[in-house]
Amino acid sequence: MIGGGASATAFLVALVKQISAESVVEAPDVVVFEPDGPCGPGFAYRDDTDSALLNRPVSAMSVDYGDRGHFRRWLGQHGPATARTDAGSALFAPRSSFGRYLADVFATACRDLGNLGGSVEVVREPVREVQPTAERCAVGPERSAPRWVDDVILCLGSLPARDVYRLSGAPGYLHQPYPVQQSAHAVPHGGEVLVLGSGLTAIDVALELGRRTDGVRVTLGSRSGALPDVRCDLGAGDCARELVEDVRRMLAQRETISLKDLAGLLDGELSRRGTTLREALRPFLARTGGDELLRTRLGEPGPAAAVQRCIVALTPWYSRLWRALDPASGKAFTRHYSRVFTCLRSPMPPVNARRLLALADSGRLSFRAGILDVRAEDRHFRALYRGGQERRYDVVVNATGRGIDVSAARPGTLVETLTRSGFARPHPLGGLDVDPDTNEVLDACGVPIPRLHIVGDLSSGVHFHTSSMEYAATQAGRVAERVASRLPTRAGVLL
Ligand SMILES: Cc1cc2nc3c(=O)[nH]c(=O)nc-3n(C[C@H](O)[C@H](O)[C@H](O)COP(=O)(O)OP(=O)(O)OC[C@H]3O[C@@H](n4cnc5c(N)ncnc54)[C@H](O)[C@@H]3O)c2cc1C
Structure with missing residues (x-):
């Protein structure tokens, strides 16, 4: 396993589950390469401020989506003091409590594999190259000797964010926003801060800075100005069954579909719920300002709830819809539309929406769309916005988020060496190309x-929306099944 974050943990858990249910299978020896921190949390769920919340309710977060309540039960035993209750249900x-859960689950899976006769070794080095041969793969870590293994699982997460305005090295520029607690410490008293981006990462930074009482002022500056939607309490209602049935039927009848077909099905479902696609997307398509969006969604959650329900219901279908x-x-x-979809698919918890609105109302937070350029000048930064407006800032925090643009991979890093050597090829829509059924990497010839x-x-290029725990865990389960099916078996075992 290359990478020891949430995806790797989900894979190990799924592998152990598979093996323990097969008395004839020989448990494997697993090597995990993870250079950064303990195995489990990875990048997404590392230790940080308690104000950085999961964007899904605890009952929707698990390493195993065959057991959705796993994290919730763990939290009940280990973390009630840190859990936060929202006004809704x-x-x-x-996020750091989910990281502790992952570390715990990872350690348990290691022990379980040991009890089954296998082992887990953690190597604290990044991997620079992988060379598959007909039978095995050579894995080349940064410092130690190459290892020969039977299977390689790339669990690398996404790629580091770009430095869009080439500000690295300028005093006051923070390229890496996490841990946000650390970034907030780097902001001087009363500083004027530009946070680049308006997604969930930017919100994490704004909320942490919003805890300060020394006059720090924050601007979320982005091109589109689109904030994530506010998560609605979807309650116990039905799960858009008719829509799911329509989608199933359409995919069974047709090999290719158009965006118009899909919009038609969504509109049909939304009209059954008393709204329309246009109405539900209005705040995004009309580019409503950040504070107005928050006010609208908190005040009248009906259309948002309807569209979020559709989006949740279609989760198992995204990969197939995307490819069709x-x-x-x-x-x-x-x-x-992908930006709007991301806003709807990964909405912020309502508690965060209320905090952002309070900060905006007090004048400590503003939202600015249409950013065109940011330049480092003597001890400050100057940002240029559409319409020729300029603003001055003391600190710039890059919260544009991690990406899947393979062309941005730095020379000598694993993704770059894999594509350069032809053992992988970039997918036109981002990430690396894989076989959609097996998640095996496709080489330069496909x-x-x-x-x-x-x-x-x-x-993500192949499956579309993979940046969620649910997708990572579902993929991990499929790949683990495949790997387990190839493990050697022992003779003479009573079945
Ligand atoms: C800040 C953030 C918050 C998120 N919040 C949520 C949420 O609330 N709910 C949700 O469902 N999803 C969330 N996500 C989506 C998230 O991507 C998935 O949920 C999942 O955690 C991804 O885990 P991962 O192991 O694939 O990636 P990561 O967490 O990025 O871990 C990848 C690991 O691979 C290691 N690595 C990278 N390259 C190498 C190499 N060459 N050699 C060895 N090791 C390497 C890294 O050090 C890292 O530890 C969030 C994502 C981010 C970035």
């Missing part, structure tokens, strides 16, 4: 490499 825990879209629709979606798999964000 949903409970949003700090005709090329023109795929491009149009990427260009015009041929699957049977022992090289991806779990997580790097397969």
Whole structure:
């Protein structure tokens, strides 16, 4: 396993589950390469401030989506003091508590594998290259000797964010926003801060800075100005069954579909719920300002709840829908709607929306769309916005988020060496190309490499929305099943 974060943990758990149910299978020896911190939390759930919350309720977070309540039960035993209760029925825990859960689950899976006769070794080095041969794979860590293994699971997460305005090295520029607690410490008293981006990462930074009482003022500056939607309490209602049935039927009848077909089905479902697609998307398509969006969604959650319910219901279908879209629709979606979809698919907890609104109302937070450029000048930064407006800031925090643009991978890093050597090829929509059924990496000629798999964000080009625990865990389960099916078996075992 290359990478020891949430995807790797989900894979190990799924592998142990598979093996323990097969008395004839020989348990494998697993090597995990993870250079950064303990195994389990990875990048997404590392230790940080309690104000950085999970964006899904605790009952929707688990390493195993065959057991959705796993984290909730763990939290009940280990973390009630840190859990936060929202005004609604949903409970949003700090991300670091999910990280502690992952570390605990990882340690348990290691012990379980040991009890089954296998082992787990953790190597604290990044891997620079992987060379598959017909039978095995050579894994090249940064410092130690290469290792020969039977299967490689790439659990690398996404790629580091770009330095869009080339500000690295300028005093006061924070390229890496996490841990946000640390970034907040780097901001001087009363500082004027520009946070680049307006997604969940930018919100984490704004909320942490919003805890300060020394006059720090924050601007979320981005091109589109689109804030994530506010998560609605979806309650116990039905799960858009008719929509799911319509989608199932359409995919059974047709090989390709258009964006218009899909919009038609969504509109049908939304009209059954008393709204329309246009109405539900209005705050996003009309580019409503940040504070107005928050006020609208908190005040009148009806249309948001309807569309969020559809989006949740279609979760198991995204990969197939994405691959069935005709090329023109795929491009149009990427260009015009993927940002809106992300806002709706990964909404912020309502408790965060209320805090942001309070900060905006007190004048300590503002939202600015149309950013065009940011320049470092003597001891400060100057940002240029559409319409020729300029603003001065003391600190710039890059919260544009991690990405899957493979061309941005730094020379000598694993993704770059894999594509350069032809053992992988970039997917046109981001990440690396994989076989959609097995998640095996496709080489430069499009041929699957049977022992090289991806779990997580790097397969987003093929599967579309993989940046969530649910997707990572579902993929991990499928890949674990495949790997377990190839493990050697023991003779003479009573079945
Ligand atoms: C800040 C943030 C918050 C998120 N919040 C949520 C949420 O609330 N709910 C949700 O469902 N999803 C959330 N996500 C989506 C998240 O991507 C998935 O849930 C999942 O955690 C991804 O885990 P991962 O192991 O694939 O990636 P990561 O967590 O990024 O872990 C990848 C690991 O691989 C290691 N690595 C990378 N390259 C190498 C190499 N060459 N050699 C060895 N090791 C390497 C890294 O050190 C890292 O530890 C969030 C994502 C981010 C970035």
